[in-house]
Amino acid sequence: MTVYHIPTVYLILGVLYLILPLTVWALLFNQPSRASALWCSGGVLFGVALTLVGLRAHLPAWLTYTLANGLMWSGVLIQALALRRALNLSLGLKRAAALILVCVAGFEFFRVVLHDAILRFSWSTLIFTALFAYISYLSWRIARVDRLRSARWLSVVYAVTAITMMVRTKLVLSGLTEPDVVASGVDSVLTVVTGLLISILGNFAFVGMFLERSTQAAMKATAARARQEETARLGEQIAQLERQRTLGTMSASFAHELSQPLTAILMDAQAIKASVAAGDSNTAEILESIEEIESSTYRTVKLVERIRNFIRPAETDYAYVDFKPLLQDVAHLLAYEIRKQKVRFEFDLDPAECGVHGDRVQLSQIVLNVYRNSMQAMETSAQKMIFVSLEHMEDRVVLRVRDTGPGVPADLKSLVGQPFVTSKEGGLGVGFSISSAIAEMHSGSLTISNAVDGGAIVELSLPAAER
Known part of the structure; x- marks a missing residue:
């Protein structure tokens, strides 16, 4: 005869299952997620069910058998859904609810209709075996995908529990033990031990899994930020070289x-x-x-x-930039080329304030590239006109530059803006892509298209700013 009072042990397990999910929730409080919420909810349901089982001698059968088993299956299935959530898989809540109803209906059929304790007990333990095996499988998938040691431990814990439930099912079907979870015996003690195993090791393995994932995510974010900073630094160097090359020409x-x-x-x-x-x-x-x-x-x-x-x-210096004088200043830089090529500029500037928040040098580079591209596109044109319009539209400042050149070639329309794509002989094809990148750095956009009346039209849109 065992020295343990099994119903009391189940009561203790029930309390433990109620406490541990709350502990998990507290440990993961700063990293809230739907997966952790589902896992903790499932644990609480399982704890309530174990408490009902421990009180079987004092409560009606429908509470300690039907409701208790339904709550335990629901709790384990919800924890399985938590792992599906961690794998970014669909939860399938309707299918899960239907599965629980089928399980409860089968249990009641064996308990109330057939009055067969062995089939009732075996039905219950087989369901637990399948659910624990499914959690083990999902944990193994997480361990394989994210390379998490805690997920491997979680998989092992639930695999051992599934095997234990399978062994007990076989013992009951063979008539070697009683079909009752609160019956005294070695197999009952074994079931209790595995219950302790999944309550303690399972919950803390789940916490470890999420902490490992958050650490990995933080490391990846840090690495990505470092790559972005390096890319930005290289981008600034390329832009600087392009400015020097432009001035060289x-x-x-x-x-x-x-x-x-x-x-x-x-x-x-x-x-x-x-x-x-x-x-x-x-x-x-x-x-x-x-x-x-x-x-x-x-x-x-x-x-x-x-x-x-x-x-x-210099370092990027973001400040208020009045776009109107900037357009004129850049045109002055090109004064000799404008006279030499006999290009005529027409400015149509909005009388309203047209200021943006950005780096004046970088914004000047965009305008210079647009002006020079327009002038170079009109080298063989009879009429050489560049129409520059600046407009304050709601919360945006929009610059449009239209030339009277041949427009964008049809074979380059889909490639414009990509690095090293150019129609100019001897050109590097980086001017427009750099300008576009600068516009994006300023939360804006730079686009080019063919105008209805001929020629190309470049549009720069930037967020408006106040002094």
Whole structure:
């Protein structure tokens, strides 16, 4: 005769099953998920059912047999659904509810209609065997997919429990033991031990599994963030090189632009020198020459400042940027090329404020690339016009640049914006892709299409900002 009072042990197990799910919930409180909520709910149902079994001598049979078994099957099945959720599989709640109803109906058929305790008990233990085996299988899948040691332990615990239930079913069917979970005997003690096993090891293995998954997710997020930062850093370097390459191709333009004010300064200085050497004290003429020198110097300084601001390899500096003067400043950088190619710009700027929050250098790079692409597209066009419109539309600032060139070739329409795709001879094909990336960094978009009246139209849309 066993020294354990089995009903009391079931009461203790019931209380343990009520406490442990709450412990699991507390441990995973900072990482709430539907899977953990399902697991804890299933554990609580199982604990209530075990408490009813422990009180079998004091409660009606429908409570301690029918309801208790239904709650236990539901609890285990809900925990299986928790693992399905962890695997991102559909829960199938309707099928689960139908399965429980079938299990309860079969149990009642053997208990009430046939009055066959052996078949009733065997039916119940076979259901438990199948459910525990299913949890073991799902845990094994999680362990294989996510490489979680805790999931492997969970799989082993439930596999052992399923085997124990199968052995007890065989013993009952063979007539070697009584068909009653609260009966005294070695097999009952074995069942209680496996119950303790899944209550303690099972719950803590589940906690370990979720903590492992959260650690893995944190490590992956950190690695992804590091890759993004590295990509952004490389992107900035590529953008910087593209700006330098652009300025390299414009060096002749800048040399011409600088030569004009510098030549004027030289001529005015020589005129002043000649006047002084000849003893001519015409103060008005000398002051006029000095003013011209001052004006030419100012033009030179402004041009050098524009070049420096465009190419400077500084950190990204986000601030309020007024788009109207930016459009004009970039056009000034291209002044020589505009005159040389006889391109005419027409600006249609919204009188409302058109400011954005961003990096002025990067935004200037977008506009410069768009202007130059439009000008290069019109090299063989009879009419060379670039229409620039800027509009404040609700919470967006929209820039549209339309040229009178041939438009985007049909074979490149689907590829525009991809790196190293270009229709220009000797071009790298990175200008538009870099500009598009900069626009996205500013929560905006850059698109290109063919205009209805001919030519290409580029649209830059950015979130509007206030000073």
